[in-house]
Amino acid sequence: MNARKSIATARRIVVKAGSSSLTTPQGRIDADRIDALVDVLAARRATGTEIIFVSSGAIAAGLGPLGLTRRPPDLATQQAAASVGQGLLVARYTSSFARYGVGVAQVLLTADDMIRRVHHRNAQRCMAQLLNLGVLPIVNENDAVATDEIRFGDNDRLAALVAHLTRADALILLSDVDALYTGDPRQPGARRIDEVRTSADLGGIQLGGSGRVGTGGMVTKVEAARIAGIPVVLTNAASAAAAIAGEPVGTYFHPDTRHRSTRHLWLAHATTGQGRIVLDPGAVEAIVQRRKSLLPAGVTGVEGDFAAGDPVDLCGTDGRVVARGLVNYDAGEIPDLMGRSTRWLARELGPEYEREIIHRDDLVVLTTDEEARA
Numbered sequence: 001m002n003a004r005k006s007i008a009t010a011r012r013i014v015v016k017a018g019s020s021s022l023t024t025p026q027g028r029i030d031a032d033r034i035d036a037l038v039d040v041l042a043a044r045r046a047t048g049t050e051i052i053f054v055s056s057g058a059i060a061a062g063l064g065p066l067g068l069t070r071r072p073p074d075l076a077t078q079q080a081a082a083s084v085g086q087g088l089l090v091a092r093y094t095s096s097f098a099r100y101g102v103g104v105a106q107v108l109l110t111a112d113d114m115i116r117r118v119h120h121r122n123a124q125r126c127m128a129q130l131l132n133l134g135v136l137p138i139v140n141e142n143d144a145v146a147t148d149e150i151r152f153g154d155n156d157r158l159a160a161l162v163a164h165l166t167r168a169d170a171l172i173l174l175s176d177v178d179a180l181y182t183g184d185p186r187q188p189g190a191r192r193i194d195e196v197r198t199s200a201d202l203g204g205i206q207l208g209g210s211g212r213v214g215t216g217g218m219v220t221k222v223e224a225a226r227i228a229g230i231p232v233v234l235t236n237a238a239s240a241a242a243a244i245a246g247e248p249v250g251t252y253f254h255p256d257t258r259h260r261s262t263r264h265l266w267l268a269h270a271t272t273g274q275g276r277i278v279l280d281p282g283a284v285e286a287i288v289q290r291r292k293s294l295l296p297a298g299v300t301g302v303e304g305d306f307a308a309g310d311p312v313d314l315c316g317t318d319g320r321v322v323a324r325g326l327v328n329y330d331a332g333e334i335p336d337l338m339g340r341s342t343r344w345l346a347r348e349l350g351p352e353y354e355r356e357i358i359h360r361d362d363l364v365v366l367t368t369d370e371e372a373r374a
């Protein structure tokens with residue numbers, strides 16, 4: 001079967017557009033290009049397909065109104081620009097979709113919302129209800145509260161996780177480049193890639209820097225395609241109609257069918273460990289082979305200054321990272337617990353110390369070096 005058919009027949013699609021496709025180089029909303037994209041989304045929606053739109057561009061759209069000529073380097077000004085730009089963007093989408101009688105909703109998410117169980121469930125419920133109500137969700141990162149430590153920064157991986165969250169059938173990534181190339185297409189000699197079947201097809205490809213207003217470049221798009229677990233097409237906004245119709249434009253990424261939950265994908269691919277916990281060989285075996293929770297008895301050391309709830313790396317005594325998880329204790333509490341049984345801890349310190357250092361539901365095993373670096 002023609003792989004692209006899965007896009008043409010998808011019942012729920014996440015479409016992500018990058019800053020460069022939505023804003024002008026002067027840091028303003030590009031109303032014509034937004035209308036053109038909305039035309040495409042509304043047309044597909046009219047056939048009964050549910051669309052979730054992940055829109056970047058808040059920071060870029062806030063530059064002009066704030067008198068800035070380029071993307072600010074500091075987080076506070078980026079947050080301020082995003083806060084200005086996000087309102088303008090959504091106002092524009094609201095009136096553009098209104099031409100088709102389509103109501104829209106703004107959904108702002110942080111990386112934290114993807115991994116914290118309660119937030120994740122709430123986001124999932126909200127999105128499902130918006131779709132039930134026939135409203136088109138427009139998603140962006142909640143830039144005003146995202147910190148440098150735990151932040152998407154780009155929207156490519158956010159879009160992949162939103163695709164999981166909404167159980168979408170396909171993901172379309174729209175950028176300023178019409179496909180993935182063997183190297184930055186601004187450099188001579190770069191060749192276009194039609195299809196990516198496995199990560200082996202990416203060998204030797206240069207996934208260099210991003211454009212002027214975007215952030216992730218191709219690295220985060222390839223990463224998004226890898227974690228989406230569904231068919232992904234990467235192309236430019238001008239080819240959006242063709243891509244969404246399943247025509248052979250851009251680069252088609254075949255799905256990686258390894259199933260993992262959204263939170264686990266996020267933990268594995270997009271968080272950075274805020275510290276390290278060193279495990280004895282028995283604990284490494286329990287976590288990697290038997291997928292158990294991490295108990296204090298198996299911990300031999302702790303490095304870094306993390307707080308309960310932070311992602312931390314778990315490593316063996318050889319220093320190799322074997323897993324990442326959301327820790328239940330602050331770094332300063334762990335030395336007193338190390339090597340102790342949970343029963344001893346409950347008796348000596350109180351019942352609240354009977355809990356795991358990391359619960360198995362909050363753990364992801366990093367089986368390859370590549371994943372450990374993600």
Ligand SMILES: Nc1ncnc2c1ncn2[C@@H]1O[C@H](COP(=O)(O)OP(=O)(O)O)[C@@H](O)[C@H]1O
Nearest residue numbers: 018019175181183184208210211214215216217
């Ligand atoms: N191998 C590659 N193939 C295609 N584009 C690449 C590659 N390496 C780097 N790029 C650059 O990545 C840019 C797109 O990334 P980015 O600016 O983050 O886009 P967006 O704002 O759409 O998310 C392109 O403009 C292109 O110059």
Ligand SMILES: N[C@@H](CCC(=O)OP(=O)(O)O)C(=O)O
Nearest residue numbers: 018019056057058059214215
């Ligand atoms: N949340 C940010 C996304 C930043 C960004 O540059 O993303 P992208 O253009 O998708 O690489 C914004 O709306 O400006």
